[in-house]
Amino acid sequence: MRKAPPARLLDITRVLRRAGRVWTGVDRVELAYLEALIADPVPAWGLARTPLGYILLDQEGLHALLGRLNGAVACAPPDILSRLQRGATDAARRMQSDARRLSVARCLPRGLAAMLRRRLPVGVAYLNTGHSNLSKRVLEAVRALPQSRIAVFVHDVIPLDYPQYQRAGTVAVFEQKMRRARAYADLLICNSADTLGRARAVMAHWGPVPQGIVAHLGTIPPAPEPAELPAGLPPEGPYFITVGTIEPRKNHALLLDIWDRLGPDAPQLLICGSRGWNNEAVFARLDALGAQARVREVSGLSDGALMALVQGAHGMLFPSHAEGFGMPAVEALQLGTPVMCSNMATFGEILAKKAVYIDDSTQDMWEETIIEWSKQSRDTLRVNDFEAPTWEAHFKIALSYT
Missing domain, CATH: 3.40.50.2000 (Glycogen Phosphorylase B;)
Incomplete structure (x- = not known):
């Protein structure tokens, strides 16, 4: 000092x-x-x-x-x-x-x-x-x-x-x-x-x-503003959300692989963020999504609308290869939304025991946990005692x- x-x-x-x-x-x-x-x-x-x-x-x-x-x-x-x-x-x-x-x-x-x-x-x-x-x-x-x-x-x-x-x-x-x-x-x-x-x-x-x-x-997450959501959001039924720029280190490919395997009975996945760089294969997969797909790309939302989606989700998914802090995960826990994330030191330090950690290459465990959470009620999954840094x-x- x-x-x-x-x-x-x-x-x-x-x-x-x-x-x-x-x-x-x-x-x-x-x-x-x-x-x-x-x-x-x-x-x-x-x-x-x-x-x-x-x-x-x-x-x-x-x-x-x-x-x-x-x-x-x-x-x-x-x-x-x-x-x-x-x-x-x-x-x-x-x-x-x-x-x-x-x-x-x-x-x-x-x-x-x-x-x-x-x-x-x-x-x-x-x-x-x-x-x-x-x-x-x-x-x-x-x-x-x-x-x-x-x-x-x-x-x-x-x-x-x-x-x-x-x-x-x-x-x-x-x-x-x-x-x-x-x-x-x-x-x-x-x-x-x-x-x-x-x-x-x-x-x-x-x-x-x-x-x-x-x-x-x-972290002070913006207040959820459901009235600012566009038509069709939030989706009906259980849904999961991932937030962040669509770039390679965020590992969206793992989530797309999982949803391909889950098929038409999968819960909805909302990929919220703008498109980044060096990710042409993922962009092509997103461009190929049909109107009935269980994956939806969402961008351009206000902070309040995004927080409304986060608050209503069955889980925030964070399979990143690398993160400096992971603020969206902290904000999700503050809103009571459970977090499933990569098993990395940064998340462990900030989120402690309030998140579920899975190796970013272990696709089967991600899939099993997503299925398990989707079958539970939102209230059962809710996180009530996370103390965020101030x-x-x-x-x-x-x-x-x-």
């Missing part, structure tokens, strides 16, 4: 860029840090890289920006600079425009170090929780500030441990980010002991590893070191 710094500087580049999209787990972490830092007695600042350079927000600006990010305040129309930006969504253009309006300072890339020196106090603590803007320019500019400290949140090192599951070209980019984190960070914040151990093992090949701490993520506990640890 350390003495509190005179100010904290949170990098908010990721949430500005992703405004208007469904928030991912990493997005939610950055938003949780934004909310926590605004509420903390230590003054908070925000830094973001935009297509035109960097912007700096003070605590008042961050508070106003949070209202726009969580939908409490509507954004103004995009300014001319944002309208000229290519590739961004309208929501991102509006959010970046308002962020510029709320900022206390702006600069071109070459002016970053000077802007930070003028505005920030000696001993500021910089936090990067989303891996965006984790650049040499930013890290060196912060490091040049007197007595500054740098903390980087490492969500996982899956791209380095399992490169076969990644999109082309992304592994090298991720590795460079982790190399910079090792070289510049004073502290690594990890969501699990498993993540910290894996990060240390990877970084040890490159040189001395910074201090690391473990702070389990808090954000209060997370920040009690994380902010005592930053």
